Amino acid sequence: MRRIINLRPGRGGIVLWGALPFLAAGVAYALASSARLAANPNDKLLPQLESFAAALGRLALNPDARTGDYLMWVDTLASLQRLGLGLGVATALALVLGLAIGLIPYVRAGLSPFVGVVSMIPPMAVLPVLFIVFGLDELSKVVLIVFGVAPFLVRDLALKVGDLPREQLIKAETLGASTWQIVVRVVLPQMLPRLIDAVRLSLGPAWLFLISAEAIAATEGLGYRIFLVRRYMAMDAILPYVAWITLLAFLSDAGLRWVNARFFPWLKAGKGQS
Amino acid sequence: MRTLFKSAFVVLGLALTLTMTAAQSPAVAAEKKSFKIAWSIYAGWMPWGYAADSGIMKKWADKYGISVEIVQINDYVESINQYTAGAFDGCVMTNMDALTIPAAGGVDSTALIAGDYSDGNDGVVLKDGKSLAEIKGQDVNLVELSVSHYLLARALDSAGLSERDIRVVNTADADIVSAFVSSDVTATVTWNPQLSEVRKAEGAALVFDSSRIPGEIIDLMIVNTETLKDNPSLGKALVGAWYETLALMRDGGAKGTEALTAMATAAGTDLEGYKAQLATTRMFYTPAEAVAFASSPELVKGMDLVRTFSFDHGLLGEGARTVDAVGIGFPGGTVLGDAGNVKLRFDADYMRMAQEGKL
Numbered sequence: 304m305r306r307i308i309n310l311r312p313g314r315g316g317i318v319l320w321g322a323l324p325f326l327a328a329g330v331a332y333a334l335a336s337s338a339r340l341a342a343n344p345n346d347k348l349l350p351q352l353e354s355f356a357a358a359l360g361r362l363a364l365n366p367d368a369r370t371g372d373y374l375m376w377v378d379t380l381a382s383l384q385r386l387g388l389g390l391g392v393a394t395a396l397a398l399v400l401g402l403a404i405g406l407i408p409y410v411r412a413g414l415s416p417f418v419g420v421v422s423m424i425p426p427m428a429v430l431p432v433l434f435i436v437f438g439l440d441e442l443s444k445v446v447l448i449v450f451g452v453a454p455f456l457v458r459d460l461a462l463k464v465g466d467l468p469r470e471q472l473i474k475a476e477t478l479g480a481s482t483w484q485i486v487v488r489v490v491l492p493q494m495l496p497r498l499i500d501a502v503r504l505s506l507g508p509a510w511l512f513l514i515s516a517e518a519i520a521a522t523e524g525l526g527y528r529i530f531l532v533r534r535y536m537a538m539d540a541i542l543p544y545v546a547w548i549t550l551l552a553f554l555s556d557a558g559l560r561w562v563n564a565r566f567f568p569w570l571k572a573g574k575g576q577s
Numbered sequence: 578m579r580t581l582f583k584s585a586f587v588v589l590g591l592a593l594t595l596t597m598t599a600a601q602s603p604a605v606a607a608e609k610k611s612f613k614i615a616w617s618i619y620a621g622w623m624p625w626g627y628a629a630d631s632g633i634m635k636k637w638a639d640k641y642g643i644s645v646e647i648v649q650i651n652d653y654v655e656s657i658n659q660y661t662a663g664a665f666d667g668c669v670m671t672n673m674d675a676l677t678i679p680a681a682g683g684v685d686s687t688a689l690i691a692g693d694y695s696d697g698n699d700g701v702v703l704k705d706g707k708s709l710a711e712i713k714g715q716d717v718n719l720v721e722l723s724v725s726h727y728l729l730a731r732a733l734d735s736a737g738l739s740e741r742d743i744r745v746v747n748t749a750d751a752d753i754v755s756a757f758v759s760s761d762v763t764a765t766v767t768w769n770p771q772l773s774e775v776r777k778a779e780g781a782a783l784v785f786d787s788s789r790i791p792g793e794i795i796d797l798m799i800v801n802t803e804t805l806k807d808n809p810s811l812g813k814a815l816v817g818a819w820y821e822t823l824a825l826m827r828d829g830g831a832k833g834t835e836a837l838t839a840m841a842t843a844a845g846t847d848l849e850g851y852k853a854q855l856a857t858t859r860m861f862y863t864p865a866e867a868v869a870f871a872s873s874p875e876l877v878k879g880m881d882l883v884r885t886f887s888f889d890h891g892l893l894g895e896g897a898r899t900v901d902a903v904g905i906g907f908p909g910g911t912v913l914g915d916a917g918n919v920k921l922r923f924d925a926d927y928m929r930m931a932q933e934g935k936l
Contacts, residue, residue, distance in 0.1 A: 345683020345894070348662045368891070369740075431755045438761040439718070439746070520718065520748040520756060531747055534722045535677045535892050536658050 350539040358539040362528075374528065375547070382525040383551070385441065386513050389448025393509075394502055396449070397456030401498070402490060404457065405464025415461070422454030427515060434520070444516040451512040452505045459501045460494060467493065496567035503559045506552055514548075611644040612804075612811050615656040615668040618649075620769055620854035621693040621796040622669045623840035624822040630839070633825075637818040641810035645818075653750075660684075660799070666811065667800035671724050673883045675799050677892035680903050680920035687805050687922045689812055690798040690819055691867045697857030699728045699768040699794055700786035702775050704757070709736045709784040712743055712764055718756055719766040721747040724794050727886050729766045731793070732785040757781075769854045770846060791859070792870070793879040802922060812927040816864075817936040823862050864932035871925040872908045880905050881913055 312320055329352075336349040363375040403410040404418065426447055433450070437443035467490065475485045517526030525548055532540045563570060616625040628634040629647035638645040648665070650656035660668035661679045667689070670678070679686045703711060709732055719725040726745070733739060743764075748756055753767045754774045765775055776783055787794050798815060805812050825836045834848070841851035861867035870876060887893055888900040897903065904919035906912050908926075912919060930936050 343683045345681070347682040347894070431752065434752065434755055435759045438759050439748070439756050440761055518749065519752050520746055522744065522746050527747060530749075531721055533658075534654055534720075535894070536661060536682060537894075 347536040347538055350542075354539040355543045358537070359543045362540060362543075372523075374523075375544075377523050378525045378528050379547070379551070381521075381523045381527075382513060382517070385444050385516075385524070386448065386509055389445045389513070390452065390502060390505070390509055392445065393449045393453035393456055393505070394498065396453045397460050397498060397501070398494075400457045401460025402464060402486060402494065404461040405467075406486065406490060411461070418454055418457050418461075422458055426451040426512060430515070430519070439520040444513065444521075447516045448509050448512045452509050455505060455508075456498070456501050460498055463497050464490060464494060492567070492569070496563045496570040499559050499563050499567075503556050506556055510548065510552055608807050609804075610642070611646070612666040612808070613646045613648060613664070614798075614800075614815070615648050615650050615660055615665045617651065617653040617656050617669065618844055619653075619669075619796065620698060620844065620851070620858045621860060623844050623851075624692075624819065624826065625669065625798075626843050627825075627836055627840050628818045628822045631822075631836070633821050634814075634818045637814040637821070640817070641814045643808070643810050643814060645811070645814055660801075666804045667798060667815070670797060670799055672793075672795040672797060672880065673724050673727055673887060675797055676880075676884060676903065676905065676921050677722075677887050679799065680905075681887075681892065681894045681897070683920065685802040685920050685922075686799045687802045687924050688797040688871075689800045689805065689924060689927055690816060691861060691871045691923070691928070692796045692798060692819070693858050693860040694792050694796070694870075695724075695768070695787040695794040695857070696791055696859040697786045697788040698772065698854065699724060699766070700772050700776075700783045701729060701732050701766045702757075702764070702772070702778075702781050703784050704763045704778065704780055706764075706784070707782050710738070712736075712784070713738060714742065715764045716744045716746050716762070717764045717766060718746045718748040718753065718762050720750050720753075721745055722890060722892060723750075725766040725768065726890070727883065728785070728787055728790070728794065730886055731790050731882070732766075735785070735789070769857065770844070770850075773850075773853070786857075788857070792875050793882060795876075795879070796858075813930065813936050816927040816931050820864055820931050823860070826860075827862050864928045867928045868925045868932055871923050871928065876923065877907055877911055877913060880907075884913065 332349065333352060336351055339346045339349050340351060359375070363373065366372060367374050400414065400418065404414050405411070429450075430447065433443050433446055437446050471489055472485060475489050480488065513524075514526030514529070517524040518530040521527035525544055529541050529544050614625070616622050625647055626649060634645055634647055650659070653670075654674075656665075656668050657670050657674055657678045659665055660670075661682050661684050663684075669692075672688070675686060675688065701709065701712070701717075703709075703715075706712065712733075717729060719729060729743075729745075730740065733742065748765075750767065750771060753765055753771045756762050757765050757775045757778055767775060775781060798819070800811065800815070822836070825833055826840075827833065828836075837851060838848050841848045844851055844854070846854070861870060884893075884903070884905065885900055888897060888902075893900075893902050901914035902918065903921065904912055904914040904916055906919045906922040908923060
C-alpha cells in the first residue's frame with residue numbers, strides 16, 4: 304500500500320523541493336512589494352528587487368561621496384574584525400577555563416559556581432556599565448561579544464570534559480602519563496572539535512551582540528549601517544545587508560564544519576553529521 | 578514527476594494567495610470614523626499625552642462624531658516609520674524628519690500643527706573646551722542624521738569649520754548620557770532631557786545651542802494629506818484638542834498646575850524640571866502665533882537650510898538627484914523644490930479656524 308511516509312523525492316525532486324520555499328518567499332515579496340509600490344511609487348518599506356541591486360552597487364562598488372570609502376567593505380571588515388577578536392578571545396578563555404574546570408577538582412570547586420552565575424547575567428542588561436568601564440571604542444564591542452559568548456563556551460566544554468569516560472583517564476595514568484600529558488594527548492584531541500562545534504552554535508549570539516553593540520555607538524560596521532539608514536527607512540540598503548550578514552554567518556559556520564571534518568576526522572566516528 | 582510539479586504549483590498558488598491577503602496596502606484614503614495618532618516623549622509633545630488622558634481629545638472627537646486614539650510610542654524613529662508605513666494617520670515629528678522620512682518616502686504629509694520650535698532644547702556640549710572652535714579634531718557623539726547632526730552642521734558653519742574637521746560617532750540617544758560619562762567621549766550633541774543631564778557632567782560646557790538658529794528645528798503634528806483631505810473633521814478635532822490643552826498649560830490656576838504636573842510626571846521629571854525644559858522650547862500657545870509662524874518667510878528660509886542639509890547627507894533617497902527632488906509647500910502657495918512632487922505641506926487653515934473660533 305502506498306503511504307505518504309514511503310514516498311521519496313528523486314534527485315531532481317530534492318533540488319526542486321529545496322528551492323521551493325526560497326522561490327515562494329521571493330514571489331511573496333515581489334507581490335507584496337508591487338502592491339505597495341502601486342499605491343505609492345516611492346514606498347520605502349518593501350522596495351523593488353531591482354533597487355536592492357542598485358543599493359548594493361552603490362554601497363559595494365562606488366566610493367561614498369562624503370568619505371571616499373567603499374562602505375560595504377569597510378563595514379564588513381570592521382564587523383568581522385570585532386567578531387573574530389571577540390570569538391577568538393572567548394574560545395581561548397573557554398579552552399583554558401573549560402579544560403581546567405572540567406579536569407581539575409580544585410579549579411572546579413573554585414570557579415564553577417562563579418562561571419555559572421556570570422553566565423546568567425544578560426549581557427545586554429549590563430551594556431551601559433560595559434560602556435562606562437571600557438569606553439565606547441572597539442574594546443567595549445569586543446568585550447560584549449566575549450561576555451555574551453564565553454560563559455556558554457566555558458560551561459559547555461567543562462561539561463563535556465566531565466563526560467569523558469573515567470576509564471580513559473585512569474588508563475592514561477596507569478601508563479604513566481603526567482597531568483600535562485593527559486591534557487595534551489587524551490583530553491585536547493577529543494575536546495577541540497567539540498569546542499569548535501560549540502563555537503559554531505555561538506555564531507548566532509555573537510552576531511547578535513556585535514550588531515547590538517554597533518547599534519549603540521560606532522563609526523562603521525554592518526550593524527552600524529543598518530541602524531543608521533533605519534533613520535530614513537532605507538529598506539533597500541537594510542535588506543541586502545541582512546542577506547549579506549546571513550551569508551557571512553553561513554560561510555563561517557561551513558568553514559568551521561570543514562575545519563572539524565578535515566582536522567578531527569575521529570569526531571565523526573560514532574556520531575551523525577550535524 | 579507530474580504529481581510532483583502539480584503539488585509544487587499548489588504550494589506556490591497557496592503562497593500567492595496568502596501574500597495577496599497579507600499585503601496590506603498603505604493608508605487607503607476614504608471617509609472613515611476612527612483614527613490613530615502616534616506621539617513620543619518630548620517637552621513640546623507632552624500635551625498630546627495629557628489631551629488623551631484627560632479626555633480633552635475624546636471631547637473634541639465626539640464633537641465631530643469620530644474617534645481618535647492617541648498612542649504613545651517609546652521609540653521616536655519607530656513611530657515615524659510606523660506612520661510612514663501607514664499604521665498611523667498622524668504622528669509628531671520634527672520638520673527635518675518629516676521631510677526625510679515620510680515625504681522622501683513618497684507619503685504625502687501635511688504639517689497640521691506647528692507646535693513649537695527648539696529654542697535651546699538642542700545643544701553642543703564639550704567636556705574640555707569653552708568655545709565651539711575647540712571642537713576641531715574631536716570625536717563628536719550624536720544620533721547621526723538627526724536634528725542633532727543638523728545642529729552640529731549649523732554650529733560648525735558658524736565657526737568656519739566643516740564636518741571634515743571632526744569625526745561623527747553615531748550614538749543612540751538613550752545612551753548619550755552614560756556615554757558622556759566614559760572617558761573617551763569628549764564632545765556630544767543632544768536634546769532635552771538628555772541635554773540637561775549631559776550639562777551636569779564635570780567640566781561640561783554648552784558651546785552652541787538651538788537658540789542661535791531659532792525656528793529651524795520645528796516640532797510638528799504631521800497627518801497623512803489624503804486622510805486629512807477626505808476627513809477634515811480629523812484636522813478640526815486634533816487642532817481643537819491641542820489648543821484647549823495649551824490654554825490649560827498657560828492657566829496659572831490649580832487646573833493649569835495640575836495639567837503641567839501630569840505632563841512633567843509623564844516626561845519623567847518634576848514640575849520644576851519640566852518648566853525648565855519648556856523655557857528652552859518656544860511653544861506657540863495661541864493659534865495666532867502658530868499661524869503667523871507657519872505663514873512667515875522665515876519658515877521657508879529655515880526649510881531651505883534643512884532640505885539642503887538633508888540632500889547633502891543623502892537623506893532624500895536614491896531617487897533624489899537634486900535638492901529640489903521633494904517639493905515642500907507653504908501656506909499661500911509658495912513651493913520649495915519640485916512643484917509637481919510636493920510631499921510635505923505646511924498648512925495654516927485648521928490653525929486659522931482655531932484662531933477665528935470656528936471649531
